[in-house]
Amino acid sequence: MTAANDDPHGGGPHHDDLRYVYAVCRxxxxxxxxxxxxxxxxxxxxxxxxxxxxxxxxxxxxDFAEKPLRAHLEDLDWLSGTARAHQHVIDALTTVTCPLPLRLATVFRDDSGVRAMLEDGAERFQRVLERIDGRVEWGVKVHMENPAGDESAGPGAEAEPQRNGAVSGRDYLRRRRSRRTAQEENWQRAEAFARGLHERLAERADDSRLHAPQNSELSRAPGRNVLNAAYLVPRTHSEEFVELVDRTKDDEHGTSGLRVELTGPWAAYSFTGDAGDAGDADGASDEEDTSA
Incomplete structure (x- = not known):
């Protein structure tokens, strides 16, 4: 690959290659x-x-023209490998700047298409880059694992009284109601803990986002997701933020079975607004949003 490009130290694309865009930055x-x-x-x-x-x-x-790309996006193995490679570049870029990451599989026909995107979105890009400058994203999740009284513990818990005949039908129904009450009370305490944690963390961040709870079957994370939040934190304050999360992990307000999960630092995915919604000016392919 010997075609000229903007980086004198990098190789240029082949004439029939498309342009995959990872991020916009300064x-x-x-x-x-x-x-x-x-x-x-x-x-x-x-x-x-x-x-x-x-x-x-x-x-x-x-692989990345519109038709084959749409087919590839249905291939989980291909999609997973592409997402890892994409994230690898974003992670490397985040160590030297605060990038605005674009969606997975944002592709243009040639350099002129990329330039048109930068030109058309310049105002939005600059606004977002100003907002995230010097900042990174931290993710915090709270999961409730095997809450007391959870009927999902298995059918044996309910069947046992009937097998040994030691408990009447009335007592059995009373115990069943008691389990449901305990489950609801634990859930309410978990929600209260999550709200309090979010309020404390949001006070120490420049911005925050509450995302929809994750589906445990899709995320494969054990337990029920109570909090799924992102926080925009100055790099210089990240150590303090992490310490705050660590301190609150043991502060469960009497609610057992909670797990607090911290991830990051990431590029500020949750704080880019609509700046990643650039279209493909030359129709090489439509950009696809494959985020979870």
């Missing part, structure tokens, strides 16, 4: 790792347009 103050690779094992390069930079990489048209 000019980098430090270089990316020389051995960094992304989707398809190709190294990303910087495409500069005015005061904005798009981090792009070449991808083959046979």
């Amino acid at each position: 000019p980098l103050a430090a270089p990316l790792a020389a051995d960094l690779t992304g989707v398809g094992g190709e190294p990303p390069r910087q495409l500069v347009h005015g005061d904005l930079v798009a981090l792009v990489g070449p991808v083959p048209e046979r």
Whole structure:
């Protein structure tokens, strides 16, 4: 690959390659790792347009043109591998700047399509980049694991009194109601804990987002998701934020079976507004939102 490009130290795309765009950012103050690779094992390069930079990489048209891309997005193995490669580049970029990550599989026909995106969205991009400058995203989830009185514990818990004949039908129904009451009380305490935790963390963040609870069957995380939140935190305050989360992990307000999960630091995915909604000016493919 010898075609000219904006980065004199990177390789250029082949003439029939499309442009995969990972993120938009401001000019980098430090270089990316020389051995960094992304989707398809190709190294990303910087495409500069005015005061904005798009981090792009070449991808083959046979996989990323509109029709084959839509088919690939139904292939979980392909999708998972592409998402890992995409995230690998975003993680590397986040170590040297505060990028605005674009959606998975944001693809353009050529460099001119990428430049048109940067030109058309310049105002929005600059506004978002200003908001997230010097900041990273931390994710906090609270899960309620095996709450007391949960009828999901299994049919044996209800069947046992009937098998040994030691409990009357009336006592059996009373115990069943008692379990349901205990389950509801534990859930209310868990929600109260989650609300209090979110309020304390939001006070220490520049911005926060409450996402819909995760479906445990899809996320494969044990327990019931009570809180699923993101916090925009200055890099310089991240250590204090993490310490605050760690301190609250043991503060469960009398509610047993809670698990507090901290993830990050990430690029500010939850705080980019509509800035990632750029279209494909030249119709190479529609960008697809495959986020969970």
